[in-house]
Amino acid sequence: MPRLDDFAILFDASYCIGCRACQVGCKQWNDLPATETQNRGSYDSSYLSAHTWLKMSYHEGLDKDGEVYWDFTRTSCMHCSEAACVEACPTGAMNYRPGGVVTVDQDWCIGCRNCVQACPYDAVHFDEQKGVVQKCTFCHDRIANGLAPACVKACPTGALRFGTYGAMRRAAWERVEALKAEGYTEANVYGLKEMGGTHVIYVLLRHPSTYGLPIEPMTQRHKVAVDWLSAGIAAAALGTLGWVIARREEVSGGES
Amino acid sequence: MTGGEWGIYIVLYFWLAGFGGGAFLLALSQRDRWLQRVGAWLAFLGVVVGALLLVIDLGQPLRFWHLLASFRPVSVMWLGSAFLFLDGIALFLLLFLRQWPPLLVWAAAILTLLVVGYTGVLLTATARPFWAASPLIPWIFLASAGTTGAAVLALFGAEAGVHRAAFWLAWVEGALILLHLVWTYPSATPAVQALLSGSLAWAFWGFVAFGFGIPIWLEARKKGLWLAALLVLAGGFLLRYFVVYAGQVGYLI
Numbered sequence: 001m002p003r004l005d006d007f008a009i010l011f012d013a014s015y016c017i018g019c020r021a022c023q024v025g026c027k028q029w030n031d032l033p034a035t036e037t038q039n040r041g042s043y044d045s046s047y048l049s050a051h052t053w054l055k056m057s058y059h060e061g062l063d064k065d066g067e068v069y070w071d072f073t074r075t076s077c078m079h080c081s082e083a084a085c086v087e088a089c090p091t092g093a094m095n096y097r098p099g100g101v102v103t104v105d106q107d108w109c110i111g112c113r114n115c116v117q118a119c120p121y122d123a124v125h126f127d128e129q130k131g132v133v134q135k136c137t138f139c140h141d142r143i144a145n146g147l148a149p150a151c152v153k154a155c156p157t158g159a160l161r162f163g164t165y166g167a168m169r170r171a172a173w174e175r176v177e178a179l180k181a182e183g184y185t186e187a188n189v190y191g192l193k194e195m196g197g198t199h200v201i202y203v204l205l206r207h208p209s210t211y212g213l214p215i216e217p218m219t220q221r222h223k224v225a226v227d228w229l230s231a232g233i234a235a236a237a238l239g240t241l242g243w244v245i246a247r248r249e250e251v252s253g254g255e256s
Numbered sequence: 257m258t259g260g261e262w263g264i265y266i267v268l269y270f271w272l273a274g275f276g277g278g279a280f281l282l283a284l285s286q287r288d289r290w291l292q293r294v295g296a297w298l299a300f301l302g303v304v305v306g307a308l309l310l311v312i313d314l315g316q317p318l319r320f321w322h323l324l325a326s327f328r329p330v331s332v333m334w335l336g337s338a339f340l341f342l343d344g345i346a347l348f349l350l351l352f353l354r355q356w357p358p359l360l361v362w363a364a365a366i367l368t369l370l371v372v373g374y375t376g377v378l379l380t381a382t383a384r385p386f387w388a389a390s391p392l393i394p395w396i397f398l399a400s401a402g403t404t405g406a407a408v409l410a411l412f413g414a415e416a417g418v419h420r421a422a423f424w425l426a427w428v429e430g431a432l433i434l435l436h437l438v439w440t441y442p443s444a445t446p447a448v449q450a451l452l453s454g455s456l457a458w459a460f461w462g463f464v465a466f467g468f469g470i471p472i473w474l475e476a477r478k479k480g481l482w483l484a485a486l487l488v489l490a491g492g493f494l495l496r497y498f499v500v501y502a503g504q505v506g507y508l509i
Contacts, residue, residue, distance in 0.1 A: 050260075084383065087330045087331065088331055088332070088333065088381070088382075089328065089331055089333075090323055090326065090328055090331040090333035090334035090337060091322040091323060091325075091326045091328070091334070092326050092328060093322070108319075108322060109315075109316070109319075110314050110315065110316050110319040110320060110322050110323065111314045111315015111316045111319075112313075112314055112315075112333055113260050113261075113262065113315070114331065114332070114333040114378075116260060116508070117262070117382040117383065117384060117503075118381070118382050118383055119383055120383040122383075122507065125260060126260025126315060127260075127315075128260065128315075130315070131314075131315030131316045132315055132316060133260075133315075214383075217383070220330065220381065221330055223380075223381045223388070224330060224332055224377070224381045226391065227332075227376075227377045227380040227381045227391060227394065228377055230377075230380070230391035230392075230394055230395070231373040231374070231376055231377050231380075231394035231395075231398070232373075234373070234376075234394050234395040234398050234399075235369055235373055235394075235398055238395065238398050238399050238402060238425065238428065239281070239369070239398075241421075241424065241425065241428070242282065242285075242402045242406075242421045242424075242425050243281075243282070243285045243421070245417065245420050245421040245424055246282055246285040246286065246406075246417040246418050246420065246421040247285045247417065248417070249415070249416050249417030249420050249421075
C-alpha cells in the first residue's frame with residue numbers, strides 16, 4: 001500500500017478533453033524527441049516508447065443503451081507499490097525511490113528488457129541508442145523541488161491533479177460519489193488495489209476494461225511463484241516419463 | 257513497433273541450452289560413460305555459448321557483472337543468470353575430472369534442469385498474454401529439451417532407449433503446444449493468428465511438418481533415424497523462434 005504522504009497523481013477521466021497537453025508537456029520537460037505517429041483509423045496515433053513516456057489513449061464504442069462514447073485516458077507509468085518492473089529487474093536498477101516513485105538508475109541498468117516484458121501497463125521501453133530502458137520518472141526533478149509533474153502542470157481542465165496520496169485518494173472517492181449522483185452509475189476508482197496500489201489513480205466513468213486497463217493484474221511475485229510451481233511439476237512429470245522410458249529400454253537391452 | 261524485443265540471440269540461447277541440457281540429462285539415464293561425457297560437453301557448450309549470446313544481447317554488455325553484484329531472487333532473470341553461472345562451473349569440473357563424484361553429478365544435473373526450466377518461467381512471468389495466459393511454456397520448453405537432447409544424442413549413437421524417450425516426448429510436446437494455442441487464443445488472438453496464418457506461419461508450420469510430423473513418421477518406421485534427429489534439432493530451433501516472437505506480436509514487433 002502507498003503511504004498517505006507519498007506523492008500521487010489523480011487522473012479524472014470525466015474532466016479530460018483529450019487535448020494531449022500532458023503528452024506534449026512530458027516531451028518538453030523531459031527533452032524527448034518527436035516520434036513518428038501511425039494512423040490506426042482513430043486519433044490514437046502514438047505509441048508509448050523510450051521517447052514517449054506518456055500518451056493519451058482514445059476509446060470509442062457503444063454503451064449498453066446504444067449511445068456513442070469517446071473516452072480518454074492518460075497512459076503512462078502507474079508507479080505501482082508492488083511494481084512488476086522492480087521485481088523483474090535482475091540488478092535493482094529499477095527501484096522504488098522516496099515518495100513511492102519508481103525510476104530506473106541509468107548507470108546500473110544493463111538493458112536486459114525483462115521489465116519491458118513484465119509491466120502490465122506497457123510503460124517501460126528500451127532505448128536502443130542508450131542501451132538502457134526509459135520510463136516516466138514522475139518528474140522527480142520537479143516534485144523534489146515543490147513543483148507539480150509536467151503533465152499535471154500542462155493540463156488545462158483539472159483532469160490531472162497532484163498531491164499527497166491521502167488527499168488524491170479522498171478526492172477520487174468524492175468525485176466518484178458526485179458522478180454517481182449525476183447518473184454515472186458505473187463510475188469507479190482504479191488503482192487502489194492493483195499492483196499493491198498505484199501512485200497514479202484514475203476516476204473512470206465506465207468499467208476499467210473499457211479504457212483498456214488490465215483487470216486485477218497479478219503481481220510479479222505471485223506470477224513467479226505460480227510459474228516456478230508449474231515448471232517444477234513439468235520437470236517432475238516429463239522428467240520421469242523421459243528418464244523412465246530411456247532407462248527401461250536400456251536395462252532391458254532395447255528389445256521391443 | 258518500438259524495438260528492444262527479445263530476438264534471435266535469445267532464441268539461439270534457448271535452443272542451445274535446451275538441447276545441450278536435455279542431452280546431458282538424458283545421457284545420465286544411460287550406462288554408456290562416453291555418451292554421458294558427450295552430454296556434459298554439449299551442456300557445457302550450450303551454457304557457455306548461451307551465456308555469451310545473452311551478454312551480447314544486453315543493451316550494455318559490459319555491465320553484465322551487475323548481475324553477479326546483485327541479489328534479486330524474485331527476478332527470474334537474476335535467478336537464471338545465477339543458475340547459468342553455477343551450472344557452467346559444475347559442468348566444467350565434470351569435464352575436467354576423470355572420475356565423476358556422484359554429488360557433483362547430482363549438482364550439475366539439478367543446475368542443468370534449472371537452467372532449462374527457468375527459460376520457460378522467464379517467459380511465463382511476463383505481461384505478454386501469449387506467454388503468460390497459460391502455465392504451459394515451461395512444459396513445452398522442457399519437453400522440447402527432451403526431444404532435441406535425445407536427437408543430438410542419437411547423432412552420437414545413442415541406443416534405442418533414447419529414441420523411445422524422444423518418440424513419446426514428441427507426442428507430449430505436440431499435445432502441449434496444441435493445448436497452449438487453444439488456451440491462449442482468447443487473450444492472445446493476434447499472436448495465435450500470426451502463428452497459424454500470419455507473419456510467423458512459416459516457423460510454426462515448418463515446425464509442425466519438419467520438426468514434428470516427419471521425424472515421428474521416420475521414428476515409427478525406424479527408417480532414416482539420422483535425418484529424423486537432424487529434423488528434430490532444426491524443429492527445436494523453429495519452436496523457440498515462434499514462441500519467442502509470437503509473445504511480442506502487437507507489443508514490440
